[in-house]
Amino acid sequence: MITVAIITFVVIVLVIAVVVNNRRQENAKRRMRTSFGPEYARASDEYGGPRAADRELARRSQMYGRLRLEPISAADRDFYVTYWENIRSGFLDDPAAALSGAEQLISRLLEARGYPVDDRGEQLALLSVRHGGVLANYRQALWVGERVRTDSATIPTEVKREALMQYQTFLDDLLTEPDAVAPARTKGSEATL
Numbered sequence: 001m002i003t004v005a006i007i008t009f010v011v012i013v014l015v016i017a018v019v020v021n022n023r024r025q026e027n028a029k030r031r032m033r034t035s036f037g038p039e040y041a042r043a044s045d046e047y048g049g050p051r052a053a054d055r056e057l058a059r060r061s062q063m064y065g066r067l068r069l070e071p072i073s074a075a076d077r078d079f080y081v082t083y084w085e086n087i088r089s090g091f092l093d094d095p096a097a098a099l100s101g102a103e104q105l106i107s108r109l110l111e112a113r114g115y116p117v118d119d120r121g122e123q124l125a126l127l128s129v130r131h132g133g134v135l136a137n138y139r140q141a142l143w144v145g146e147r148v149r150t151d152s153a154t155i156p157t158e159v160k161r162e163a164l165m166q167y168q169t170f171l172d173d174l175l176t177e178p179d180a181v182a183p184a185r186t187k188g189s190e191a192t193l
Contacts, residue, residue, distance in 0.1 A: 039132035064129040069114045095160040096152045099145045102167035134173045137166035
């Protein structure tokens, strides 16, 4: 009788443990899918389904955690904002140059922050961890920029304008990331340098 009670208790505990573990895993997957936004669907299509996408996104999160991202100074942030305004103001005169300038500005910011620059695919994968909600904008703008470089005359001005706005959306997201800009120093903190 005691043996039956112990076995029943152990079985109940094991069932509860399995249920709790499954829920924990499902909640983790749900959080991941939510945090990656539209990038989750893209990864699911690209990697052949939800399980493969979950593995890939977990890999990206792990790699992102290994990055040593550096904040930029408030002065550098002002530089990027001012440079962006110059790019935008030059769009009407030369849309192709504006798109090229936008891509270069964002590349410069990504490099300054510490994102990899040698492998665009890996860079985009790592960006998806924190910027999944707007990364589609950046991808689309890069695609339009490439088409403009190869045959600008066939790309309507409206498509170029949309690409410039997509670059702006992505740039804004990069610059408003919580750890993107270093806190301004106070006079007291400068004295210790």
